[in-house]
Amino acid sequence: MNETDPDKSRAWRRVRLSRERRREEILKSAELLFAATGLRSTTTAALAKAAGISEAILYRHFGAKQKLFEKVVERNTQQRLASLEGRLSSIPNLSPLECIDRMAEATILACADDEGNASVMAWALLEMPEFAADV
Numbered sequence: 001m002n003e004t005d006p007d008k009s010r011a012w013r014r015v016r017l018s019r020e021r022r023r024e025e026i027l028k029s030a031e032l033l034f035a036a037t038g039l040r041s042t043t044t045a046a047l048a049k050a051a052g053i054s055e056a057i058l059y060r061h062f063g064a065k066q067k068l069f070e071k072v073v074e075r076n077t078q079q080r081l082a083s084l085e086g087r088l089s090s091i092p093n094l095s096p097l098e099c100i101d102r103m104a105e106a107t108i109l110a111c112a113d114d115e116g117n118a119s120v121m122a123w124a125l126l127e128m129p130e131f132a133a134d135v
Helices: 006-011 019-037 043-049 054-060 065-089 096-112 118-127 129-134
Strands: none
Touching: 019 043, 019 054, 019 065, 019 118, 043 054, 043 065, 054 065, 054 118, 065 096, 065 129, 118 129
């Protein structure tokens, strides 16, 4: 233990996360990278570094970069749909034209929000169209 600064010695200790928590952290960091550079241009080394893990741990959790990408796309889609559902459920009884206007706005906002970055789906449609169409 470091007598001069106990917090400094704690900083070097690695926090052990549960399997689910670790997977979630990997998915979050992978989403940012995949949104920026897509599947093919994102390396497993960059994914591991962003998540603060080794490539071996990355492979242990997801098996392959493509599987990780698929999980990111699925998670991303679920988040955007949940956001859209929340926005649509808050639309009051309006005239049909006002309702359509609010639905269009809600759809755009659900895609543009930080949650469920639409760039991930754009990359999926470009690089894995068969998979993206099924999601």
